[in-house]
Amino acid sequence: MAPGRAGDLLLRALENLCQMDFKRFRDALAHLELCGCSPIPKGRLEKADWTDTKNLMLEFYGAEAALDVAITVLEHIQLRNDAALLRESRERGRNAEQLPAAFQGLCVQDARYARLVMVTEHRDEQHSSIAVNDLFKPDDEGWSPKEVVLLGAAGMGKTMTARKIMLDWACDRMFEEFDFVFYIHCREGNLLAGEASMADLLARCCPGSALPLDAVLQQPEKLLFIIDGFDELRFSVEQPWWELCEEPGERRPVDVVLASLLRRRLLCHSSLLITTRPAALQSLRRLLEHERCAEILGFSEGDRRDYFHRFFGSAEQAAAAFRFVRGHELLFTMCLVPIVCWIVCTVLRQQLGRAGGLAHGPRTTTGIYVLYLSALLCSLRGRQRQEVPAVLRRLCCLAAGGIRGHRVLFEEKEVQGLALGRQETLPLLLNEHLFQKDISCVSSYSFIHLSFQEFFAALFYLLEDEGEAQEPPVGPSRDVKELLQSYSSSRNYFILTVRFLFGLLNEDRRRELEQETGCKISARITEDLLEWLQDSQKTALALLLEETGLVRDLELCHCLYELQDERLVVTALCPFTGLRLHGLNLNRFDQVVLAFSLRRFPGLQVLELGHCCFLWDEPEDNAAPQPSQEEGMQSPIHLLCQAITGPGPSAPLCRLDRCELSSACGAALGSVLGTSPALTELSLAGNKDLGDEGVRLLCEGLRSGAGSLRELR
Numbered sequence: 001m002a003p004g005r006a007g008d009l010l011l012r013a014l015e016n017l018c019q020m021d022f023k024r025f026r027d028a029l030a031h032l033e034l035c036g037c038s039p040i041p042k043g044r045l046e047k048a049d050w051t052d053t054k055n056l057m058l059e060f061y062g063a064e065a066a067l068d069v070a071i072t073v074l075e076h077i078q079l080r081n082d083a084a085l086l087r088e089s090r091e092r093g094r095n096a097e098q099l100p101a102a103f104q105g106l107c108v109q110d111a112r113y114a115r116l117v118m119v120t121e122h123r124d125e126q127h128s129s130i131a132v133n134d135l136f137k138p139d140d141e142g143w144s145p146k147e148v149v150l151l152g153a154a155g156m157g158k159t160m161t162a163r164k165i166m167l168d169w170a171c172d173r174m175f176e177e178f179d180f181v182f183y184i185h186c187r188e189g190n191l192l193a194g195e196a197s198m199a200d201l202l203a204r205c206c207p208g209s210a211l212p213l214d215a216v217l218q219q220p221e222k223l224l225f226i227i228d229g230f231d232e233l234r235f236s237v238e239q240p241w242w243e244l245c246e247e248p249g250e251r252r253p254v255d256v257v258l259a260s261l262l263r264r265r266l267l268c269h270s271s272l273l274i275t276t277r278p279a280a281l282q283s284l285r286r287l288l289e290h291e292r293c294a295e296i297l298g299f300s301e302g303d304r305r306d307y308f309h310r311f312f313g314s315a316e317q318a319a320a321a322f323r324f325v326r327g328h329e330l331l332f333t334m335c336l337v338p339i340v341c342w343i344v345c346t347v348l349r350q351q352l353g354r355a356g357g358l359a360h361g362p363r364t365t366t367g368i369y370v371l372y373l374s375a376l377l378c379s380l381r382g383r384q385r386q387e388v389p390a391v392l393r394r395l396c397c398l399a400a401g402g403i404r405g406h407r408v409l410f411e412e413k414e415v416q417g418l419a420l421g422r423q424e425t426l427p428l429l430l431n432e433h434l435f436q437k438d439i440s441c442v443s444s445y446s447f448i449h450l451s452f453q454e455f456f457a458a459l460f461y462l463l464e465d466e467g468e469a470q471e472p473p474v475g476p477s478r479d480v481k482e483l484l485q486s487y488s489s490s491r492n493y494f495i496l497t498v499r500f501l502f503g504l505l506n507e508d509r510r511r512e513l514e515q516e517t518g519c520k521i522s523a524r525i526t527e528d529l530l531e532w533l534q535d536s537q538k539t540a541l542a543l544l545l546e547e548t549g550l551v552r553d554l555e556l557c558h559c560l561y562e563l564q565d566e567r568l569v570v571t572a573l574c575p576f577t578g579l580r581l582h583g584l585n586l587n588r589f590d591q592v593v594l595a596f597s598l599r600r601f602p603g604l605q606v607l608e609l610g611h612c613c614f615l616w617d618e619p620e621d622n623a624a625p626q627p628s629q630e631e632g633m634q635s636p637i638h639l640l641c642q643a644i645t646g647p648g649p650s651a652p653l654c655r656l657d658r659c660e661l662s663s664a665c666g667a668a669l670g671s672v673l674g675t676s677p678a679l680t681e682l683s684l685a686g687n688k689d690l691g692d693e694g695v696r697l698l699c700e701g702l703r704s705g706a707g708s709l710r711e712l713r
C-alpha cells in the first residue's frame with residue numbers, strides 16, 4: 001500500500017484513541033519487539049503527538065509493516081475493536097487501489113490529502129468543529145440537513161475535499177447512506193451550452209459506465225449531488241419559479257436544469273453538497289431553505305506538518321522543508337491555506353539540495369505567487385528564456401479576458417490562437433482537460449489553479465507595453481477601472497484578482513518580477529486602486545445607515561496587507577473612523593492582516609468585532625525556533641491586543657460581543673487594558689466562555705495598570 005494511504009489509516013486509528021490508550025500505545029512501541037521489528041527509541045516517542053507517532057512508525061517500519069505493528073499493538077493493549085477497525089479499513093484501502101479508472105486519478109490526490117479544520121455553527125451561535133463524514137449527520141436536536149454548504153476562501157481545499165468525498169464514498173469509507181453520488185463542477189456546466197435533461201447530465205457524470213438510470217431515479221433520497229464551485233457559475237440561477245423543470249427526462253437549457261436542481265424543484269428529495277467561496281454565499285443562501293453551513297478554515301499546525309510529510313514522502317526532506325518554514329512565522333501562518341502549502345512545498349522541493357535554499361520567506365500571498373513564477377522561470381534557458389516577456393503577456397491576456405468574462409475554462413482554439421500550446425515555454429501553468437461536448441470530445445484548458453488565473457489577470461493591468469518586439473495580443477481593455485467596476489457590481493467574482501492588484505503595487509514585488517521576467521511593470525494604477533478601495537465601503541447599507549466612515553469588509557484589510565507600503569496604507573485608511581466586522585471565523589492569517597491595518601489606522605475611534613471567532617492553534621511543544629515577539633502566540637486574541645495597544649493609534653471604543661472569548665483571552669485583555677492610554681470603553685457582552693476566571697484575570701489586569709478605561713460591559 002502507498003505510504004500516504006497507510007499513513008492516513010494509521011493517523012485515523014491513532015486519533016481514535018483516548019489520551020490514556022494513546023500513551024499505552026506509544027509505550028508498547030518503545031518497549032516491545034513487534035512483528036520482528038525493533039522498538040522505536042523511547043526518547044523519540046516521548047513527546048510525539050498522533051502525527052509524529054504515525055511518521056515515526058512509517059520511518060522505522062515502512063508502510064505495510066507499520067500497519068502490521070499498529071494492529072499488533074492495539075491487540076496487545078486489549079483494544080481489539082480498534083485493531084479490527086484498522087484491519088478492515090486496510091482491506092478497504094487495498095480494494096480502493098483496484099477501483100475503476102475514473103477514480104484512480106482521485107487516489108493519487110488521496111495520498112496527499114491532509115486533514116483540514118472545519119467548523120459549523122450551532123443554533124446557540126457557538127461554533128464547533130465538524131468532520132467531513134458528519135456533514136449530513138443529525139444535530140443535537142435530531143435535524144438532518146438535506147443541503148450542506150461547504151464554504152472556504154480561495155485555495156482552502158473545497159475541490160480537494162469534494163473529490164476526497166467521492167473517493168471515500170466509492171471505497172465505502174463514508175456516506176454509506178447514499179447509493180449514488182454525482183460530482184458536478186460548475187465550471188464545466190459553463191461550457192455546456194444548449195439543451196440537456198437531468199438524465200443526460202447524470203450520464204455525463206459517469207463517463208464510461210452504464211448508469212442504471214431507472215434505479216437511480218427511483219429513490220432520489222439516496223442520491224447526493226456534489227456541486228463544486230458555485231461561485232464560478234456564469235449564469236444566474238434565479239430564474240422565475242415557473243421556468244424551472246420538474247422531470248428528470250425533460251430537455252431544457254443546461255442552466256435551467258442546474259437551477260432546478262439547486263432550487264429543489266427537480267429531484268427535491270436528493271441531498272446537495274455545494275461548495276463556494278464566501279463571496280457567493282449570500283446568493284446561494286437565497287436559493288436554499290434550510291441548509292447546514294460548514295466552513296473550511298485550513299490546516300492546523302499539526303496538519304501542516306502532516307502535509308509536508310505527505311508531499312515529500314521522505315521524512316528527512318519533509319523535516320528540512322518544515323524547519324525552514326517553521327522558522328519564518330508569517331510564511332508558516334500563510335501555509336494554513338492549502339494552496340500556499342502546495343506552492344511552498346513545490347518551490348522548496350526544487351530548492352532542496354541547492355545551496356542556500358530560499359533567500360527569504362515571503363510575507364504576502366502575492367509574494368508566494370511571485371516565488372512560484374520565479375522558480376518556474378529559473379529553469380528556462382536560451383530561446384525559451386528570451387520568449388518569456390511575450391509569452392507572459394499572452395498568458396496574462398488570456399487570464400484577464402477570462403476574469404472579465406467570468407470564464408475559467410478556455411477552448412482549444414482560444415489558447416492556440418494566443419500561441420500558448422503545449423510546447424510553449426510556460427506549459428506548467430495550464431492544465432489540459434478532455435471534455436465531452438455533445439457527442440464529441442474537445443480539449444479545454446484552465447490554469448493549474450483558479451488562483452493562478454487571478455494572479456496573471458492582475459499582472460495584466462500592470463504590464464507595460466514598452467520594449468516588446470511583437471504586437472501585443474488583442475485582449476480586454478487595460479483600464480483597471482472597468483475591472484473594478486464589474487467586480488463591485490458582480491458577486492465579487494474572483495476576489496483574489498483585486499487582492500493581487502494591491503500586492504503587485506508593492507515596489508519590491510514589482511522589482512522582483514521585472515528582474516525575473518524582463519517585463520516592465522508599472523504602478524500607474526495606484527490612484528485608481530486607492531480611490532476604489534475607499535469607495536468600496538460605501539455600500540447601499542452603509543449609505544442608508546449613514547456610516548460610510550466604517551470599514552466593514554475584511555477584504556479591504558487583506559488588500560492593504562498585500563500592499564505592504566506604510567505610506568499608502570495610512571493614506572488609504574485616512575478617511576475612515578472605525579472598523580466593524582460581523583460573524584466571521586478569523587483564522588490566524590486573517591488576524592495578522594487585521595492587526596496590520598489596525599496598527600496603521602490614523603483615525604480609529606471604534607473597533608467592533610461582533611460574533612467573530614478567533615481561531616487559534618495551541619503552539620506545539622516542539623515548535624522550532626522561538627517565534628519573534630511581534631508574531632508570538634500566547635492567546636487567541638494576542639495579535640488583536642497588540643494592535644489595539646501598540647505604538648499605532650488605539651480605538652477608544654472596543655466591542656468584542658459574542659466572540660467566544662476564553663478565560664485566556666480575559667487575561668490577555670486584562671494585561672493590555674491596564675496599559676492602554678486610549679481605550680476608554682470595552683464591551684464583552686455574551687462571551688459566556690470567559691467564565692469567572694476570565695473576568696477575574698481581566699479585572700486583575702485592569703487594577704494593576706494605569707489605563708484610562710471608563711466603562712466595561
Ligand SMILES: Nc1ncnc2c1ncn2[C@@H]1O[C@H](COP(=O)(O)OP(=O)(O)OP(=O)(O)O)[C@@H](O)[C@H]1O
Binds near residue numbers: 113115338
Ligand atoms: N486537504 C488537503 N490536503 C492536501 N492538499 C490540499 C488539501 N486541500 C487543498 N490542497 C491543495 O491546495 C490546492 C487548492 O485546493 P482546492 O482546489 O481544493 O481549493 P478550493 O478551495 O477549491 O479553491 P478555489 O475556491 O480557489 O477554487 C489543491 O490543488 C491541493 O494542492
